[in-house]
Amino acid sequence: MATHGHSDDGTDFAHPLPVWLLLTVFFALVFLTIITVAQSNLNLGSYDIAVVMLIATMKAALVGAFFMHLAYDKPFNVIVFLSSFVFVALFVIITLSDSKLTSPSFEPKFDEPATGELER
Numbered sequence: 001m002a003t004h005g006h007s008d009d010g011t012d013f014a015h016p017l018p019v020w021l022l023l024t025v026f027f028a029l030v031f032l033t034i035i036t037v038a039q040s041n042l043n044l045g046s047y048d049i050a051v052v053m054l055i056a057t058m059k060a061a062l063v064g065a066f067f068m069h070l071a072y073d074k075p076f077n078v079i080v081f082l083s084s085f086v087f088v089a090l091f092v093i094i095t096l097s098d099s100k101l102t103s104p105s106f107e108p109k110f111d112e113p114a115t116g117e118l119e120r
Contacts, residue, residue, distance in 0.1 A: 017066065025066045032059050049096075060085070 036055050044051060065071040070078050 025062050029059055
């Protein structure tokens with residue numbers, strides 16, 4: 001029967017990771033999550049989003065590198081994966097800059113009817 005490119009001797013899994021490395025990455029992710037929760041109690045002003053995005057990027061890099069095995073994969077796959085983050089970052093940056101340029105706050109503005117002009 002066809003084996004679909006897999007061998008029976010268990011060597012088809014190219015890069016098993018040691019348990020200590022997986023646990024280290026896990027505890028790093030837990031630590032970064034604790035930092036994210038602690039950061040929510042700080043008032044950093046306009047830097048809040050930058051700090052949260054930096055922590056989220058570090059967590060995504062750890063997950064991608066070790067749990068998705070990108071650290072041991074072909075460089076082309078890493079380039080494709082990282083380019084998706086670049087495009088998402090550009091989308092977020094352009095959206096935030098456009099919202100900052102069009103309005104100083106996100107509170108709705110209601111136009112008051114002109115008084116005296118409707119009575120004529």
